[in-house]
Amino acid sequence: MKLCYLGEAAALLLSHSSLARAALPSNTTSWQQYVYAPSERRLTPVAVLSTTGNVTNAEALVSGSGIATFNRTAVQTSFPSWPSGTTAQASSEAGSNTVNGATRTYYANNAIDGDLTTFWNDATAGEYPDTLTITAPSAVTLDGVTLESVSDGVPVDYTIETWDGSNWNTAGSVTGNNGTRSRVAFDSQISTTQVRLTVTQAQSLGNGEYSRVAELWPGLVADDSVAEAVLDFGQNVVGFLSIEFVGASNNAPGIELAFSESLEYLTDTSDFTRSDNGDKITQGTDHIAVPEAPTNWTDALGCTYNGEQVCSDGLHGFRYLKISIDTLASDDKYSTPSGWVDIASVSLNFTAYLGTPASYSGWFESSDTALNQYWYAAAYTNEMTIDTFLLDTVDVRNTGNQTLEGKTVLFDGSKRDRDPYVGDIAVSGKTSYLSHQDTAGAVYNVLADLGDHQSSNGWIPPASLFNYGVNLFDYPFWWVVSFWDYILYTGDVDPVRPYYGNLQNLLDNWVPTVTDSATGLLNKSDSQGWGDYGFLSRYGIVTYYNALYVLALQDAAKIANLLNETSDAEKWLQQADTISQAINDNLWDASVGAYVDELGGTRHAQDGNGIAVIAGIANSTQAASALGYLADNTAKFWGNAFMDDDSLGSGTSDRVYAFISYFDLDARFLIGDSDSALDEIHRLYGTMIQSDPGITFWEGVGTNGSAYEQAFTSRCHGWSTGVLPVLTHYVLGLKATGPGYETFSIQPAFPTNLTWARGQEATPHGDIYLEWTADDDNTRTITFSSPAGTLANVTVPKASSVSLDGDVLWSSSNQTSGGDGVAVGDNFVTLIDVASGNHTVVSK
Ligand SMILES: *[C@@H]1O[C@H](CO)[C@@H](O)[C@H](O)[C@H]1NC(C)=O
Numbered sequence: 001m002k003l004c005y006l007g008e009a010a011a012l013l014l015s016h017s018s019l020a021r022a023a024l025p026s027n028t029t030s031w032q033q034y035v036y037a038p039s040e041r042r043l044t045p046v047a048v049l050s051t052t053g054n055v056t057n058a059e060a061l062v063s064g065s066g067i068a069t070f071n072r073t074a075v076q077t078s079f080p081s082w083p084s085g086t087t088a089q090a091s092s093e094a095g096s097n098t099v100n101g102a103t104r105t106y107y108a109n110n111a112i113d114g115d116l117t118t119f120w121n122d123a124t125a126g127e128y129p130d131t132l133t134i135t136a137p138s139a140v141t142l143d144g145v146t147l148e149s150v151s152d153g154v155p156v157d158y159t160i161e162t163w164d165g166s167n168w169n170t171a172g173s174v175t176g177n178n179g180t181r182s183r184v185a186f187d188s189q190i191s192t193t194q195v196r197l198t199v200t201q202a203q204s205l206g207n208g209e210y211s212r213v214a215e216l217w218p219g220l221v222a223d224d225s226v227a228e229a230v231l232d233f234g235q236n237v238v239g240f241l242s243i244e245f246v247g248a249s250n251n252a253p254g255i256e257l258a259f260s261e262s263l264e265y266l267t268d269t270s271d272f273t274r275s276d277n278g279d280k281i282t283q284g285t286d287h288i289a290v291p292e293a294p295t296n297w298t299d300a301l302g303c304t305y306n307g308e309q310v311c312s313d314g315l316h317g318f319r320y321l322k323i324s325i326d327t328l329a330s331d332d333k334y335s336t337p338s339g340w341v342d343i344a345s346v347s348l349n350f351t352a353y354l355g356t357p358a359s360y361s362g363w364f365e366s367s368d369t370a371l372n373q374y375w376y377a378a379a380y381t382n383e384m385t386i387d388t389f390l391l392d393t394v395d396v397r398n399t400g401n402q403t404l405e406g407k408t409v410l411f412d413g414s415k416r417d418r419d420p421y422v423g424d425i426a427v428s429g430k431t432s433y434l435s436h437q438d439t440a441g442a443v444y445n446v447l448a449d450l451g452d453h454q455s456s457n458g459w460i461p462p463a464s465l466f467n468y469g470v471n472l473f474d475y476p477f478w479w480v481v482s483f484w485d486y487i488l489y490t491g492d493v494d495p496v497r498p499y500y501g502n503l504q505n506l507l508d509n510w511v512p513t514v515t516d517s518a519t520g521l522l523n524k525s526d527s528q529g530w531g532d533y534g535f536l537s538r539y540g541i542v543t544y545y546n547a548l549y550v551l552a553l554q555d556a557a558k559i560a561n562l563l564n565e566t567s568d569a570e571k572w573l574q575q576a577d578t579i580s581q582a583i584n585d586n587l588w589d590a591s592v593g594a595y596v597d598e599l600g601g602t603r604h605a606q607d608g609n610g611i612a613v614i615a616g617i618a619n620s621t622q623a624a625s626a627l628g629y630l631a632d633n634t635a636k637f638w639g640n641a642f643m644d645d646d647s648l649g650s651g652t653s654d655r656v657y658a659f660i661s662y663f664d665l666d667a668r669f670l671i672g673d674s675d676s677a678l679d680e681i682h683r684l685y686g687t688m689i690q691s692d693p694g695i696t697f698w699e700g701v702g703t704n705g706s707a708y709e710q711a712f713t714s715r716c717h718g719w720s721t722g723v724l725p726v727l728t729h730y731v732l733g734l735k736a737t738g739p740g741y742e743t744f745s746i747q748p749a750f751p752t753n754l755t756w757a758r759g760q761e762a763t764p765h766g767d768i769y770l771e772w773t774a775d776d777d778n779t780r781t782i783t784f785s786s787p788a789g790t791l792a793n794v795t796v797p798k799a800s801s802v803s804l805d806g807d808v809l810w811s812s813s814n815q816t817s818g819g820d821g822v823a824v825g826d827n828f829v830t831l832i833d834v835a836s837g838n839h840t841v842v843s844k
């Protein structure tokens, strides 16, 4: 008892000492500081990250003044050689080994044999000096020597000595070398029979610290290394690159361009070009044969010669660009891997949606700056995927249907696939409506086009890819959900009406063909090669497809009711209940307290469990248990994995799809577990935003936060932007519940560590503005304004009292207060149908 009293006294003291109302910054435009989009379409690099070979004044490409020169000496093909009878001895030799069935030697002699494919390798990793002594049968006269080393064994510090008949004399020394070709010019010619190389430091790389010398040439050989520069555009961007060439040597020097979203996959080949999807045009780099006269070049899909030589890919999504003087073997009739090129500017014509502060119809800000960054990073990621569908810039795999050409669409990713997919839109569509209302048309264009391409059996294709032929099992249901979202966020019902017949056809004709008669559940047969969002082979009765089917039936019923098709609505809601019951009867795994992934299996998945909670299939006990199971068994520092074991494929229990994590996050907020939702958000979005290229969110995350499909991975995918809708819906606490916010809910989650949030959303009736503060003494204050034509339900935690505009509508000491306008639950009090206008709700 005593302890208890002391505790209460201490708590009282603490709360009195910090009773100040949580500070809501007065600057209501401060959210604009988080906007990531460029302010104009013409973008230039922000930094030169490195150069190799002879590049002068590369900084001109950043500063915009002056000219950068790339200059590469003609590639050397003949080299000085030692007289026959010359021998070589080394301090040690690594001997020989067998690589791919062939014996390879590492003797000293390899350094004087004129063969660039063999090399001397010392045998003492990290121990110095390493010496190589060359003895000629008679004196040779030298201007200097040239050391050609192997890229993973470059001598960094070394000395060259010559023998004068009685002594070794130093002829030159080098420190800090990092090139494979390194020259030592002698002060004057030296005649000698012996030359000695002494290495005192070699490059330290992953495979040991060794001196690896392909040749030590008796003479000076020009450095013909590739002249190249790596430019950084500062963030992931998309569009057409232009280069302003202001002069070049008259040998058509070749310029190669390699693009990459990350430094990890920046090589001499782009991390992705259409050639990766079967296009024959480029070989992974864009190539230019630079003319002597000044020329402004703009990247366009096509080739300069014969339709197949000196080609470029056109549009790119990337952050980094490597520019090199080089050519491709297939192009060497038309360009030369040497010469000089003067460049006055490199710029990008940014083609995606330009999300400036003025274009935001909705915004969000809170006391947690990391959450604010995720919200605007999600908005930017999505903007990068909103672009015109042009035959030259979309996926090469038969996606170029003329029915979409010229329309603005919501693509899946900026770099690839560059095709709109309807499952992706279940998340990216919400992000569109909540950030830029004027992008709703880009979503509608995709939904309508896929509806127009419905198969005669009722199935709706997921995308235009393969001429509307990708057999996905789950995406037809996302089409239904996405059409309801379109109505919910825009209030625009009329454009949906023409597709009602497609909806009936899908649910009433196609679904029965994929239904199991014994259980009534959807059964994905393996005979039709069905895939899903992860293109993984899950067959039979899968919880995810069935839970998603229930969600689609519920949304279809809402559409039907709006269109006065009430008998369809009743039928579909009845079916939703039947399927929900069958899911609970067949797929609930009481041994762990979560739904199994497949009937009869032991794996548990994020998709089926999350959507079962959202669709109300799981009761409150099941919901808490299933989400708790996933938190305990799938959490990684880079998010929550989508499977709890690897039985679906190697690495699947490490793989995180931010796409499907959206439904897990939504479910956590729905059951009131905002702390676990925010913990998952910080792990997943924190990992991506802190990784290269920063800002934009990835298609998939693999083991230890890696890009799950290496270079091919899209690091800018709209389906991974679900953090934006969950923050608006639950942390700000504003959510449409009826078409065009005709009815909406206000229910901030009041997460533990946040003291305030505010934001705005556009509706067809006008803007809704909302802000809340949470004080140390548990006073929660919500202030909002809503336009005529809207009605709000406001839900706040059940404390001692709840007031609306100063009138106490419920209090714990007077249970009769309130009346019709108030619904009281175990933990919450809801103010029903609050009229439009300016209001303050206080719970304390
Ligand atoms: C409000 O914040 C924005 C964005 O940080 C800033 O540009 C602006 O100057 C601020 N306005 C005032 C009055 O402080």
Ligand SMILES: *[C@@H]1O[C@H](CO)[C@@H](O)[C@H](O)[C@H]1NC(C)=O
Residues within 6 Å of the ligand: 054, 055, 056, 069, 070, 071
């Ligand atoms: C590099 O190129 C510049 C001209 O751009 C030239 O003046 C200079 O001699 C070259 N340097 C070397 C080491 O080749």
Ligand SMILES: *[C@@H]1O[C@H](CO)[C@@H](O)[C@H](O)[C@H]1NC(C)=O
Residues within 6 Å of the ligand: 054, 071, 072, 073, 340
């Ligand atoms: C390019 O560099 C070479 C030396 O490597 C030099 O001789 C030549 O003058 C340079 N070209 C120009 C245009 O500066």
Ligand SMILES: *[C@@H]1O[C@H](CO)[C@@H](O)[C@H](O)[C@H]1NC(C)=O
Residues within 6 Å of the ligand: 050, 051, 052, 176, 178, 179
């Ligand atoms: C190699 O060394 C030169 C001279 O110190 C430096 O400018 C260059 O950046 C280095 N290159 C690499 C790839 O480290």
Ligand SMILES: *[C@@H]1O[C@H](CO)[C@@H](O)[C@H](O)[C@H]1NC(C)=O
Residues within 6 Å of the ligand: 244, 294, 295, 296
């Ligand atoms: C290239 O573009 C720049 C900037 O627009 C312009 O000043 C220049 O005249 C153009 N050069 C050519 C050869 O068209």
Ligand SMILES: *[C@@H]1O[C@H](CO)[C@@H](O)[C@H](O)[C@H]1NC(C)=O
Residues within 6 Å of the ligand: 240, 349, 350, 351
């Ligand atoms: C940028 O690209 C768009 C789309 O292809 C094109 O319409 C526009 O003219 C381009 N702008 C410039 C400055 O090249």
Ligand SMILES: *[C@@H]1O[C@H](CO)[C@@H](O)[C@H](O)[C@H]1NC(C)=O
Residues within 6 Å of the ligand: 398, 399, 400, 401, 402, 403, 453, 467, 468
């Ligand atoms: C566009 O789609 C229609 C209908 O599926 C098909 O007949 C036509 O061949 C497609 N066009 C192209 C260019 O793929």
Ligand SMILES: *[C@@H]1O[C@H](CO)[C@@H](O)[C@H](O)[C@H]1NC(C)=O
Residues within 6 Å of the ligand: 562, 563, 564
């Ligand atoms: C549905 O019926 C109601 C009542 O008859 C009518 O007011 C409304 O306009 C109808 N809606 C549609 C979409 O036809």
Ligand SMILES: *[C@@H]1O[C@H](CO)[C@@H](O)[C@H](O)[C@H]1NC(C)=O
Residues within 6 Å of the ligand: 584, 619, 620, 621, 622
């Ligand atoms: C939820 O469903 C489970 C499994 O069917 C059942 O055991 C439990 O009683 C239900 N709980 C509630 C609160 O309805």
Ligand SMILES: *[C@@H]1O[C@H](CO)[C@@H](O)[C@H](O)[C@H]1NC(C)=O
Residues within 6 Å of the ligand: 675, 678, 679, 752, 753
């Ligand atoms: C709140 O913030 C503290 C301090 O950063 C942290 O330790 C704690 O885990 C956070 N709590 C939640 C629920 O996020």
Ligand SMILES: *[C@@H]1O[C@H](CO)[C@@H](O)[C@H](O)[C@H]1NC(C)=O
Residues within 6 Å of the ligand: 737, 742, 743, 744, 745, 791, 792, 793, 832, 833, 834
């Ligand atoms: C508020 O909730 C009540 C009870 O669920 C419902 O009847 C009413 O339509 C809701 N109003 C709004 C504006 O959402």
Ligand SMILES: *[C@@H]1O[C@H](CO)[C@@H](O)[C@H](O)[C@H]1NC(C)=O
Residues within 6 Å of the ligand: 814, 816, 817, 818
């Ligand atoms: C309790 O609330 C009712 C309804 O608002 C009100 O009429 C009554 O006076 C209140 N009683 C007390 C003791 O405050």
